[in-house]
Amino acid sequence: MKIRMRYVFTGWVQGVGFRYRSSHAASLLGLTGWVRNESDGSVTMEVQGERREIDTMLEMIEKSLYITVEHLDSMQLPFNSDERSFEVRD
Numbered sequence: 272m273k274i275r276m277r278y279v280f281t282g283w284v285q286g287v288g289f290r291y292r293s294s295h296a297a298s299l300l301g302l303t304g305w306v307r308n309e310s311d312g313s314v315t316m317e318v319q320g321e322r323r324e325i326d327t328m329l330e331m332i333e334k335s336l337y338i339t340v341e342h343l344d345s346m347q348l349p350f351n352s353d354e355r356s357f358e359v360r361d
Contacts, residue, residue, distance in 0.1 A: 272321070272322075273319060273320055273321055273350055274319060274320075274321075274322055274325070274347060274350060275304070275317060275318070275319035275347065275348045275349065275350045275351060276317070276318055276319070276325060276345055276346070276347055276348065277315070277316070277317045277345065277346045277347075277348050278315070278316045278317075278318070278329075278343060278344065278345050279309075279313050279314070279315050279316075279343070279344040279345075280313060280314045280315075280316070280340050280342075280343055281312070281313045281340070281341055281342045281343075282338075282339045282340045282341030282342065283337065283338060283339035283341075284312075284313065284314045284338060284339075284340060285308050285312055285314065287335075287337040287338050288335065288337065288338070289306075289314050289332065289335075289338055290306045290307070290308065290314065290359045291359070292331070292332055292335050292338070293306045293316060293318075293328070293332055293357075293359075294306065294357055294358075294359050296327075296328040296331040296332060297318060297328060297357035298357065300320065300324040300327060300328055301320060301324065302318050302319065302320040302324055302325065302328060302357055303318070303319050303320065303351075303354045303355060303356055303357050304316065304317045304318035304319055304354065304357050304358075305317055305357065305358045305359070305360050306318075306357075306358075306359055306360065307359070307360035307361065308361075317348065318357070319350055319351060319354065329343075
């Protein structure tokens with residue numbers, strides 16, 4: 272079953288390739304959604320697909336060099352069947 276999740280990452284998550292790595296992982300795993308830096312230094316992501324692939328994406332991001340996730344908030348959202356890609360937002 273496909274789901275949609277919103278995550279807010281805090282820690283060493285800006286200026287370290289977080290958004291690029293997220294986009295790359297999403298493409299490899301067939302996930303859709305978006306990721307953006309926030310003015311408070313956090314990163315917000317909405318991602319959707321199978322739970323297993325989303326969990327794999329999170330593992331890929333957290334294992335990346337230079338990225339240190341100190342805290343992660345999550346919230347399940349309604350699935351968006353119209354979304355077709357994963358984008359990096361400014």
